[in-house]
Amino acid sequence: xxxxxxxxxxxxxxxxxxxxxxxxxxxxxxxxxxxxxxxxxxxxxxxxxxxxxxxxxxxxxxxxxxxxxxxxxxxxxxxxxxxxxxxxxxxxxxxxxxxxxxxxxxxxxxxxxxxxxxxxxxxxxxxxxxxxxxxxxxxxxxxxxxxxxxxxxxxxxxxxxxxxxxxxxxxxxxxxxxxxxxxxxxxxxxxxxxxxxxxxxxxxxxxxxxxxxxxxxxxxxxxxxxxxxxxxxxxxxxxxxxxxxxxxxxxxxxxxxxxxxxxxxxxxxxxxxxxxxxxxxxxxxxxxxxxxxxxxxxxxxxxxxxxxxxxxxxxxxxxxxxxxxxxxxxxxxxxxxxxxxxxxxxxxxxxxxxxxxxxxxxxxxxxxxxxxxxxxxxxxxxxxxxxxxxxxxxxxxxxxxxxxxxxxxxxxxxxxxxxxxxxxxxxxxxxxxxxxxxxxxxxxxxxxxxxxxxxxxxxxxxxxxxxxxxxxxxxxxxxxxxxxxxxxxxxxxxxxxxxxxxxxxxxxxxxxxxxxxxxxxxxxxxxxxxxxxxxxxxxxxxxxxxxxxxxxxxxxxxxxxxxxxxxxxxxxxxxxxxxxxxxxxxxxxxxxxxxxxxxxxxxxxxxxxxxxxxxxxxxxxxxxxxxxxxxxxxxxxxxxxxxxxxxxxxxxxxxxxxxxxxxxxxxxxxxxxxxxxxxxxxxxxxxxxxxxxxxxxxxxxxxxxxxxxxxxxxxxxxxxxxxxxxxxxxxxxxxxxxxxxxxxxxxxxxxxxxxxxxxx
DNA sequence: ATCACCCGGGG
DNA sequence: GTGTACGGGTGAT
Numbered sequence: 139x140x141x142x143x144x145x146x147x148x149x150x151x152x153x154x155x156x157x158x159x160x161x162x163x164x165x166x167x168x169x170x171x172x173x174x175x176x177x178x179x180x181x182x183x184x185x186x187x188x189x190x191x192x193x194x195x196x197x198x199x200x201x202x203x204x205x206x207x208x209x210x211x212x213x214x215x216x217x218x219x220x221x222x223x224x225x226x227x228x229x230x231x232x233x234x235x236x237x238x239x240x241x242x243x244x245x246x247x248x249x250x251x252x253x254x255x256x257x258x259x260x261x262x263x264x265x266x267x268x269x270x271x272x273x274x275x276x277x278x279x280x281x282x283x284x285x286x287x288x289x290x291x292x293x294x295x296x297x298x299x300x301x302x303x304x305x306x307x308x309x310x311x312x313x314x315x316x317x318x319x320x321x322x323x324x325x326x327x328x329x330x331x332x333x334x335x336x337x338x339x340x341x342x343x344x345x346x347x348x349x350x351x352x353x354x355x356x357x358x359x360x361x362x363x364x365x366x367x368x369x370x371x372x373x374x375x376x377x378x379x380x381x382x383x384x385x386x387x388x389x390x391x392x393x394x395x396x397x398x399x400x401x402x403x404x405x406x407x408x409x410x411x412x413x414x415x416x417x418x419x420x421x422x423x424x425x426x427x428x429x430x431x432x433x434x435x436x437x438x439x440x441x442x443x444x445x446x447x448x449x450x451x452x453x454x455x456x457x458x459x460x461x462x463x464x465x466x467x468x469x470x471x472x473x474x475x476x477x478x479x480x481x482x483x484x485x486x487x488x489x490x491x492x493x494x495x496x497x498x499x500x501x502x503x504x505x506x507x508x509x510x511x512x513x514x515x516x517x518x519x520x521x522x523x524x525x526x527x528x529x530x531x532x533x534x535x536x537x538x539x540x541x542x543x544x545x546x547x548x549x550x551x552x553x554x555x556x557x558x559x560x561x562x563x564x565x566x567x568x569x570x571x572x573x574x575x576x577x578x579x580x581x582x583x584x585x586x587x588x589x590x591x592x593x594x595x596x597x598x599x600x601x602x603x604x605x606x607x608x609x610x611x612x613x614x615x616x617x618x619x620x621x622x623x624x625x626x627x628x629x630x631x632x633x634x635x636x637x638x639x640x641x642x643x644x645x646x647x648x649x650x651x652x653x654x655x656x657x658x659x660x661x662x663x664x665x666x667x668x669x670x671x672x673x674x675x676x677x678x679x680x681x682x683x684x685x686x687x688x689x690x691x692x693x694x695x696x697x698x699x700x701x702x703x704x705x706x707x708x709x710x711x712x713x714x715x716x717x718x719x720x721x722x723x724x725x726x727x728x729x730x731x732x733x734x735x736x737x738x739x740x741x742x743x744x745x746x747x748x749x750x751x752x753x754x755x756x757x758x759x760x761x762x763x764x765x766x767x768x769x770x771x772x773x774x775x776x777x778x779x780x781x782x783x784x785x786x787x788x789x790x791x792x793x794x795x796x797x798x799x800x801x802x803x804x805x806x807x808x809x810x811x812x813x814x815x816x817x818x819x820x821x822x823x824x825x826x827x828x829x830x831x832x833x834x835x836x837x838x839x840x841x842x843x844x845x846x847x848x849x850x851x852x853x854x855x856x857x858x859x860x861x862x863x864x865x866x867x868x869x870x871x872x873x874x875x876x877x878x879x880x881x882x883x884x885x886x887x888x889x890x891x892x893x894x895x896x897x898x
Numbered sequence: 899a900t901c902a903c904c905c906g907g908g909g
Numbered sequence: 910g911t912g913t914a915c916g917g918g919t920g921a922t
Contacts, residue, residue, distance in 0.1 A: 252910090446912065587908065592912065602912075610913090684918065691916075692906075707917080712905060772904065782902050782921050813920095845919090902921075 139166060139274060140281065142292040143267045144347065145407055146256035146436050150228045155259045158377070158407040159273060160292040160347060165377060165407055168273060174200070175227065175258050177234060178249040178463050179220045180209055189243060190220055198233050200225040208462045209249070211521035211550050211604075219249070219463070227255060234466065249463035253454060260434045261458050267436050268292070268427045284431060285557050287564050291427045294409070297322040297346035301358055307796050308826040310357065312364050322346070334362075334371045341375065348409045349375060355412055355442070359403035377407030402442055409438045417441055417585060424578040425585030432558075445589040452554050453604050460550075464603065492637030492644065492680040492689040495853045498736040500636060500696070501645040501654055502672040503624075503661070507562065507587070508641035509594035510555050511667040512616045519549025520606040536612040537619040543612065550604060555593060562586040617641065624661050624669065631657045637680060639691055642672070673698035677739050681707070682853060695850065697731055709846040718766040718839065722753040723846045730850075743854055747864060750847045754865035757839055767809045767834050768825045773800050785810055788818035792827070813838040840865060 141161035149156050154171035181189050190202045201223040206216035222237075224230045234251045237243065256267075263278040265271050268291055270281040282289055302317040303310035319326040319337050322344065326336045351358050359375075366373040374380075403410055411418055417426040418441055430437040433448035434455055440448060454464050505511070512518065516534055522544035525533065533542030543549075562583060569579035594613060617640065624643060625635045632651030637644035647654075654671055661669050678696025680689055693707030709715045710723050726746045733739035756762050771786045777794055780787045789808035793800055800806055807825035813835045815821040823832045844861040851861075 443910080444912095447910075450911095584909080591908070594912080605912085683916085693917080707906070711907095714905070774904075780903090784903070784920065786903085849918095900922085903919085905917085906915105 140270065140272050141166065142270055143265065143436075144292065144294070144409065145438060146259065146267065147404075147406065148227050148255035150226070153227050155255060156406070157259075157273075159271075160294065164345070165347065167378070167407060170259070170276070172276075173259055173262065174223050175230060175255060176221050176223045177230065177251050178207060179222060179237065179243075179246055180217060180249065180463075181220070181243065181246040183218050185243075185245075186218055186220060189246070193220065193222060193237070196233075198225055198229040199223070207249075208460075209247075209465075211457065211462055211519070212525060213462070216461070238466070248466045250458075251466040253464070254435065254439075256436055257434050257451065257454070261455060266431055266434045268431050285561075287561060289431075291423065292347075294347040294423065295345075296348035296350050296423075297344055298350045299354070299358070300352070301362070303361065307798075308824075308828075309798055310361070311797065312361055316361075316365055330365060331369050331371055334366060334369065334373050338372075338374055346408065348411055349405065351410065351412050352414060353412060354410055355401060355403050359410070360401065363403070375408065375410070376405030380406050402439075404438055409441075411438065411441045415441045416444060420588065421581035421585040424581035428582040429585050429589065444592065445585065446592040449554070449589055449593050450603050452558075453550055456550055456554050457604075492691070492694070494680050494682040494687075494689045496677055496679045496736050496739055497636065497646065497675070498677050499647065500675040500678050501633070501647065502675065503628075503643045503645065503658065503669050504672045505620075505641040505667060505669050507559060507590045508617060508620075508667065509613055510559055510590040512613050512620070513593070514552045514555050514559060515666060516612070516616055517543045517545070517549050517552050518609050518612055518616075519543075519551035520604055520609055522547065522549035522552075523606065523609050523612060537615050539611060539615050541608060541612055551593075551609075555590070558586055558590060558593075562590065620665050620667065624665060627661050627664060628657060631660065633657065637689075644678070673700065673702070673704070675699070676734050677736050678704075679850070679853060681849065684848075684852065693849075695727065697733070701731075703727060703731060708849050714769055714771050715846070716767050716769050716839075716842070718753070718757070718762050719842050719846045721766070722750060722843055723850065725749045725753070726847065726850060740854070743851065743856075746851070747847070747856065747861070750843065750861060751865055754840060754843060755868075757834075757836055757843065760833075762834070762839075764809050764823075764828050764830070764832060764834060765825070767839060768807050769810070770805050770807045773802055773804050773806050775802050783816060783818075785813070785822050788821040789824050791818040792822065792824045796827070810835045810838045 139159065139161060141159035143157055144160045144165070145156075145158040147156055148154070149169065152169070152171060154169050155173050157168045157170065159166045159168060179189065179193075186204060190204060193199055193202045199222060203221045203223075205219060205221050207219050208216050209219070222233070224233050231251070234248055237246075238248055260266055265278045265280055266284050269284060269289070272279045272281055299319070299321050301319045304315040304317055305311075306314070316330045316333055317327075319333050321337065321340045324340050324344075326333050326340065328336065362373060362375075372379070411426075413419065417429055421428075426437055426441055429435075429445065429448050430440045433440060433451040435443065435448060435451050457464055516536075523536075524541050525544040525547075527546050528534075528542055528544050532545060534545055535542050565579045565583040565586065569576055569583050594610075621638060621641070621643070625638065628635060628643060628645050632648045633645040634648060635643060636646050645657075654674070658669060658671060675696040676699055678694060681693040681695075682688060683690045690707065695703065695705045695708060697703050705711055705727075708723065710720055710727075715723075726749050729746045729749050730739060730742055733742045769785070771789075773786070773790065777787070777790045777799070780790075785808065786806055789806045790800055792808075793806065808822040809825065809828065809832065810821070811823050811832055811834060812820045840862060841858070844858045844865055847861045848856060848858040
């Protein structure tokens with residue numbers, strides 16, 4: 139039987155692995171009870187036998203074998219270890235905890251503990267999800283390479299599931315009445331019980347492979363699960379009966395902020411995918427599939443995880459295939475560092491302060507995937523850094539840190555990254571060529587880019603499975619060194635370096651400057667990591683720090699010769715800005731985008747200010763819909779942990795008083811109705827509770843509007859106060875609204891995190 | 899003035 | 910099941 143693995147999970151009741159295969163003739167369920175997961179324990183050779191005898195007595199243990207495995211990535215030779223087979227799947231984790239904490243074993247370590255059962259099964263049979271496979275007489279045979287560049291996914295049939303819920307409080311709650319449901323094109327109505335029964339029937343008839351939802355994990359699924367239980371009507375959303383398990387949601391710290399992750403509602407044999415989940419949102423099925431194939435995490439789970447988790451899974455797979463065990467807990471002390479070394483090592487990426495103001499004819503060069511490329515080029519991995527085999531001085535030195543990396547053996551991180559970089563390069567090239575698979579290539583490229591971006595951070599993460607802080611430092615040291623060397627080459631070619639951050643250079647060609655192609659070629663040849671021309675700016679404005687006036691590092695906007703605009707750090711790029719202010723800033727940029735050089739830019743300034751004025755007038759006339767004034771703020775802690783009465787806190791109070799507590803990591807959306815008020819009911823109005831008769835705080839929004847204007851125009855002499863003065867007066871008689879710049883529309887659509895786990 | 903709090907990142 | 914560190918901006922006290 140040929141098909142694609144679309145789902146897999148352990149059956150804890152029968153100690154077996156279930157695999158769902160998508161075939162031409164429908165989905166097939168395969169249950170394999172032969173698979174026995176195991177984990178490993180290392181100990182001094184003299185103790186192994188007695189440990190084994192003690193372990194064998196335990197009820198939870200089925201078998202203990204003495205065998206040999208490599209314990210560390212850097213080990214040449216395998217060491218003697220015990221391989222432990224729990225009697226039941228569900229015992230594995232508890233058993234590991236028992237042995238680890240109070241087993242009375244000394245000088246021992248545990249390996250291969252926290253791996254998914256499905257991932258263990260895939261590794262054991264050398265198969266992977268969403269790859270074409272043959273299963274006959276209990277034997278798996280892959281029909282394609284895991285790293286094949288060209289492959290196709292099964293034509294999964296997806297059905298969008300949505301429900302209508304009565305919401306007397308503005309936002310639906312679990313106890314509110316179910317009014318209807320919609321599956322694909324099928325509208326379902328009737329009593330609550332009828333709706334559930336008709337939904338069951340519709341799913342049986344339609345038999346989709348994928349159920350798509352918007353916010354399924356956070357509301358739709360828990361709501362349906364509760365309804366089904368309350369009414370005593372079983373609801374089967376997956377391909378086998380299951381209790382829709384409530385896994386509790388939780389908040390966790392990631393990407394520098396707290397994220398709320400709702401409980402997972404995983405279906406069996408059918409994929410529940412929330413369209414708001416990261417991989418699907420960014421790259422749809424093609425990107426999710428690419429990631430799932432490479433990480434061997436089944437798509438339904440991968441959809442809820444970050445590319446960083448996928449990267450860790452890839453490392454585990456690589457290590458396991460290399461015959462190296464994966465240590466349960468990382469326990470690698472940092473090298474001793476003297477104070478001076480610490481200061482040098484902790485300095486982050488390279489930064490050169492830009493000249494504030496508007497500049498003409500500036501060239502921007504960017505390194506593509508700089509950090510992953512550095513890891514590959516300099517062979518940076520936990521086991522290759524300061525390796526013993528190159529300690530005699532033959533290693534690759536790390537600039538300024540006194541470390542070295544191995545020149546004899548390729549490290550785990552480069553081995554995992556190399557194919558990812560190659561794949562990304564391939565898809566990036568092909569996505570530009572028109573054809574039926576163009577969109578697929580684009581999505582694969584996008585998800586690979588994210589995976590590469592997060593791979594760097596993992597090196598410095600203290601809990602990273604294969605991370606090491608010195609690796610992180612070394613990558614930064616190489617990055618600084620490369621950028622400085624690139625700058626020197628640019629200067630040799632007659633370019634003045636205007637601004638530089640981490641992996642980008644802004645250059646001003648002098649009269650005698652050589653061509654850009656020649657410069658790029660020279661840098662590529664000398665550095666060995668591809669640098670690309672991001673574009674040549676007709677004009678670009680480097681913005682000052684509003685408090686100190688010196689050049690800010692990551693705040694600028696400019697117009698490329700091809701008509702595209704690049705914006706960084708301004709209101710349009712921030713997700714908390716209201717649509718009204720976004721539109722105003724976009725309209726100002728639309729106006730400025732008609733300028734082809736600095737002279738025209740300066741001439742157009744009054745028109746940009748006039749645009750701002752018309753927006754102010756609409757606001758003063760009460761013509762701006764309340765929905766356009768909604769601010770969206772991230773919530774970072776529980777309500778009682780806040781000490782300052784900000785508008786966000788007022789909104790949180792309002793939510794709570796109506797029975798909607800908000801968890802850290804969720805977002806809160808509200809309109810400011812009286813910025814000065816200390817009363818949470820008067821100060822703001824939560825977006826979902828808007829009746830329509832509320833009045834926004836016009837002065838507050840005028841201030842926000844003019845501040846967005848100041849952000850753009852401060853280097854050109856327009857402060858917030860000056861703009862406020864202009865905006866409080868009447869606008870000019872004629873309407874100077876210019877034609878829209880199509881590239882700006884593109885930008886504004888993307889300005890905000892698409893995934894906002896708020897309730898409906 | 900100081901503290902509290904939120905935002906960004908890639909195309 | 911999970912990137913950190915940090916500059917930047919702004920509001921409350």
